[in-house]
Amino acid sequence: MIERAPVETVPLEGSNPFELRIELSKDVPESIVKKSLETGDIGFLHSFTTGSAVDGPGIRLVAWTAGCQFRCLYCHNPDTWNMMNGMAVPLERAVAELNKYQHGLKIMAGGFTLSGGEPLMQDRFAVRLLTAAKGMGIHTALDTNGFLGERLTNEELEQIDLVLLDIKAWDPERHKQLVGKDVGPTLDFARRLAQQRRPIWLRYVLVPDLTDDQADINQLAVFAGGLGNVERVDVLPFHQMGRYKWEKLGINYALSDTKPPTPEVVKRVCEQFRSVGLKAY
Numbered sequence: 001m002i003e004r005a006p007v008e009t010v011p012l013e014g015s016n017p018f019e020l021r022i023e024l025s026k027d028v029p030e031s032i033v034k035k036s037l038e039t040g041d042i043g044f045l046h047s048f049t050t051g052s053a054v055d056g057p058g059i060r061l062v063a064w065t066a067g068c069q070f071r072c073l074y075c076h077n078p079d080t081w082n083m084m085n086g087m088a089v090p091l092e093r094a095v096a097e098l099n100k101y102q103h104g105l106k107i108m109a110g111g112f113t114l115s116g117g118e119p120l121m122q123d124r125f126a127v128r129l130l131t132a133a134k135g136m137g138i139h140t141a142l143d144t145n146g147f148l149g150e151r152l153t154n155e156e157l158e159q160i161d162l163v164l165l166d167i168k169a170w171d172p173e174r175h176k177q178l179v180g181k182d183v184g185p186t187l188d189f190a191r192r193l194a195q196q197r198r199p200i201w202l203r204y205v206l207v208p209d210l211t212d213d214q215a216d217i218n219q220l221a222v223f224a225g226g227l228g229n230v231e232r233v234d235v236l237p238f239h240q241m242g243r244y245k246w247e248k249l250g251i252n253y254a255l256s257d258t259k260p261p262t263p264e265v266v267k268r269v270c271e272q273f274r275s276v277g278l279k280a281y
């Protein structure tokens, strides 16, 4: 049986994004959801967390959106797949949360990161919240799988100081097996960000036997190196911290026996990105 946190006792601020949160908006009428998606007046959020040092430069305030169209086999937050698992948060309340931290974020040379789930499932809310942050003089970052990048206009891209672009795999077949969707739109978005000279930090989750193929990574590295706007690559070793969520949600988890990559493989992959002139960590 799934444990349900009562809506009224769930704070907007989470201790970390690995908290399981479900069905927090199940009573929101469909008409409100539809209108919210059109206007961005309300966002559906898993939580806000503070203090992240890995989601952009400096110390970050991160808002985790609910809703994702990918089904990554290694996803560590499957409770964010369904938008209705998130809390319905009026834009003003989310902006007030930003306001609380704006001074601290500036003095720590940090900023605000919108992550998920996939934030562009709620593109109007995402744009309005990022624009509000930018208006406060806060550095803004969008963590996205890029599949819906075409929903953003070039003017809207100007509100985003940094895109943390998750490219899940290079090979189209492997990408589809891994996430259930095509890689093409993500690569198109990367090219467009390059044309618009918007900086990218590329994120690559390294999973043994799934995304560690040397030839695939070489091709991805050549692509990323050729874009001219990739400031760094973060190679993220697969881990099992989200496993309990799959079990609680009763979803079949194919990677129960998968181990994190060895330090040698992580080093090799970083070297592959470095060999095309990129910084990789």
Ligand code: SF4
Binding pocket: 068, 069, 070, 071, 072, 074, 075, 076, 077, 078, 080, 116, 117, 118, 145, 179
């Ligand atoms: S894109 Fe992110 S949130 Fe969506 S399934 Fe993949 S890892 Fe999970």
